[in-house]
Amino acid sequence: MNPFAFEPLDSPLANLSAASKAIFLICVSTAAMSFSPIPLVLLIVGGLLLMPAMRIPFKGMGRAGAAIGYLALFSAIVRGIFPGDGRVFAVETLPDSGLYAARLAAVFVFARVYYVSTKASELGDYLSAAARGIAGFFRKNEGRSIVLSDPGMMVSLSLLFLPRVFENYRRVKEAAELRGYGIRRNRLAGMLPMLQTFVFMSIKGALAAARSMELRGYSEDRTISLRNFSRLDIALAASGALLLLLAGLGI
Numbered sequence: 001m002n003p004f005a006f007e008p009l010d011s012p013l014a015n016l017s018a019a020s021k022a023i024f025l026i027c028v029s030t031a032a033m034s035f036s037p038i039p040l041v042l043l044i045v046g047g048l049l050l051m052p053a054m055r056i057p058f059k060g061m062g063r064a065g066a067a068i069g070y071l072a073l074f075s076a077i078v079r080g081i082f083p084g085d086g087r088v089f090a091v092e093t094l095p096d097s098g099l100y101a102a103r104l105a106a107v108f109v110f111a112r113v114y115y116v117s118t119k120a121s122e123l124g125d126y127l128s129a130a131a132r133g134i135a136g137f138f139r140k141n142e143g144r145s146i147v148l149s150d151p152g153m154m155v156s157l158s159l160l161f162l163p164r165v166f167e168n169y170r171r172v173k174e175a176a177e178l179r180g181y182g183i184r185r186n187r188l189a190g191m192l193p194m195l196q197t198f199v200f201m202s203i204k205g206a207l208a209a210a211r212s213m214e215l216r217g218y219s220e221d222r223t224i225s226l227r228n229f230s231r232l233d234i235a236l237a238a239s240g241a242l243l244l245l246l247a248g249l250g251i
Contacts, residue, residue, distance in 0.1 A: 005163045011055045011117050018122035020233035025114045027240030031247035032106035039251050040102050043243075047109035056116050061108075064166070068108055072101035120160045124152030125224045132224075150220040157209065168201045 013021065032043060051058060076097035083090035128150045176194050 005115070005167065006119055007116050009055055009116065013054050013056070013113065013117035016117075016236060017126075017227045017229055017233045018118045019126045020229065020237045021114050021118050022123050023237040024240035025110055027244040028110050029107045031243040032103050032110075034247035035103075036251065037099060037102070039246070040099070040106060044102065044106045044109060047106065047113065051109070051113060054113070054117070056113055061112060065105075065108065068104050069101070072097065072104055075100060115163065120156045120163075121152075122227070124154075124156030125226055126152065127155050128152030129224050129226055150222065152224075153218075153220075164205060165202070168198055168205065172198045172201060 028043070032040060035043060050056075076094065077089075079097050080090040080093035082088065083093075129152075131151050172194055175197075
C-alpha cells in the first residue's frame with residue numbers, strides 16, 4: 001500500500017485548505033529538526049495520536065517506515081565507524097544517531113498525514129493564484145513580469161513524484177513475484193531487471209503525464225478554483241507557527 005497516496009477518506013483534514021496544511025507541515029518539519037529529545041518525542045506521539053483522531057489509518061506505513069529505519073541505521077554506521085582512534089565504532093555517536101532517526105520519524109508521520117488528506121493539485125492552485133497576483137502587480141507597475149503564470153502545476157507534479165515512486169515500486173515488485181523473482185538464491189542478480197523495469201516505468205509515466213496534459217488542452221491560463229480559508233485553517237497554520245517559534249526558542 002502506498003503510504004503517500006491521496007485517499008478520499010472521511011477525515012476532517014480533507015475539508016481543510018491545502019495551503020494551511022502545507023504551512024503546518026513545513027513548520028512542524030522544521031521544528032522537528034531543531035527540537036531537543038523530549039519535545040521531539042512528544043511531537044511524534046502527538047502525530048501518532050492525531051492519525052486515529054483524524055481517521056487516518058496506520059495501514060501502509062510499515063514498508064516506508066522500515067526504509068526510514070534502514071536509512072537511519074546506515075547513517076548511524078557512517079557516523080560512528082572507524083573514528084580514527086583505533087576503534088571500529090564510536091559508541092558515543094549513537095545518541096546523535098538516535099536523535100536523527102527520531103527527527104526522520106516525526107517528518108514521516110506528519111508527511112503521511114498531509115499526503116493522505118490532500119490532493120497535490122490543490123496546493124499548486126494556491127501557488128499559481130499567488131503567482132498570477134504578483135505578475136499582475138508587476139505588469140501594472142512596470143509593464144512586465146518575470147514571474148511564471150502557473151508554477152503550481154510544476155509543484156503539483158513534483159509532489160506527485162513520491163507517491164508515484166512507491167506505486168511504481170509496488171507494481172514492479174508484484175509483477176516480479178508473479179514471475180518467480182526472489183526464489184533464486186542470488187537475489188542481488190534478480191534485482192537488476194527489477195531496477196531497469198522501475199526506471200522504465202518511471203520514465204514512461206512521466207511521458208504519459210505530459211501527453212495527457214497535451215491532449216486535455218492544458219494552458220497556463222487555466223481556470224483556478226480555490227477553497228476559502230476557514231477558522232480551522234487559520235488555527236492549523238497558527239499551531240504550526242507556534243511549534244516553529246518554540247523550536248526557535250531552543251526548546
